[in-house]
Amino acid sequence: MDSKKYIEDISQIKDMMKRSSRFLSLSGLSGIMAGLYAIGGAVIAYFFLFPARGEYLTLHSWNFKMTIVLLLSVAILSIITGFLLTTRKARKNNEKIWDETTRRLLFHFLVPLMTGGIYILIKLNSQHYGLTASLMLIFYGLALLNSSKYTLSNVQYLGLAEIVLGLICAAFPGYGFWFWVIGFGLLHVIYGSLIYIREERSKTWA
Template sequence: MNKDYSQDLSEIRSLMNRSSRFLSLSGTSGIMAGIYAIIGAGIAKIFFFPTQFEYENIGYASPQLVPIVIDLMLVLLLSVVTAYVLSAKEAKKNDEKIWDETAKRLAFHFLIPLLTGGAYILLKLNQGDFASAASLMLIFYGLALLNASKYTIGTIKYLGILEILIGLICACFPGYGFWFWTIGFGLLHIVYGSLMIIQKK
């Protein structure tokens, strides 16, 4: 009898967890986002600022600015599209909806810090502060992950914390923002995506 109660409680907890959390995040999409970021960083390093001096002195008058922004936007677009396609596939496999109330809450809590950070970064860029852009991207992205973690796989909060820490370290070494950005958005995504895949097996 006690065994039956225990099994029933376990099933109830599982149902409550599935109803309150979006569990169809794809680890593969995290790996792909990391790969896109590293490729984008590689393109920027080779073609736009091959030397440390060029990176530190980028500004509005720099011919590299527009190509770098395009490069970043392409990385973001590919990451978002890949995440949606693979998460939709995962949701279909789990017999779940990709856009239910939980997914909406996840998106809302993720986008508020992210859009706030994006607006703040644009304001700083408008003031000519390019050196802090990489650290701010990492910090606000980490805050967005942390804020949304309660609506998805709980361990994603640790990725958010790591992104924030790397962003803070990056702020201490603004001349090396390129490398910290590559680690935060590239390497960490690959490692975390791999861990998600292993965790689900």
């Protein structure tokens, strides 16, 4: 009995240490919704904003500006949804939504992401559009990988998948749109679904 209790105590201590160093309340539903927003935005761009055959997007064209607005809208919707769902889950788990761990998570996520964003804007300003989707996937993947040590460990696999997809996209720049849809849409839906299934299973066994 003493040995069994000792093992249980060690397990509880490990769990407490893990919770104190990692933000574990990321919501699977937020990943699914982010993917659906990205797919919805891609559908709108494909049917309404893509230039006609023989035409090209330019930095000052109406199509390009609306595409940027659409990308920002998808990002903002994803952030708001993720914040609301994650906050709700954190409250259910009696976890703090804002503490030192959260600050570290955001710092390690935002540094690669903002660096990539600035670099992409510089390239766009120089009228280099071909690798935009590839760079977005790679820097986003690096941001996920860099921040994964402060949240769910399997976030790193999503990050690696985004990086690999971005590198493949760089080899086929003419298909950047479709790689973007797969990376920000399909992969998010798959990852979010896996997390959500695990959440439901943990509730069943609780």
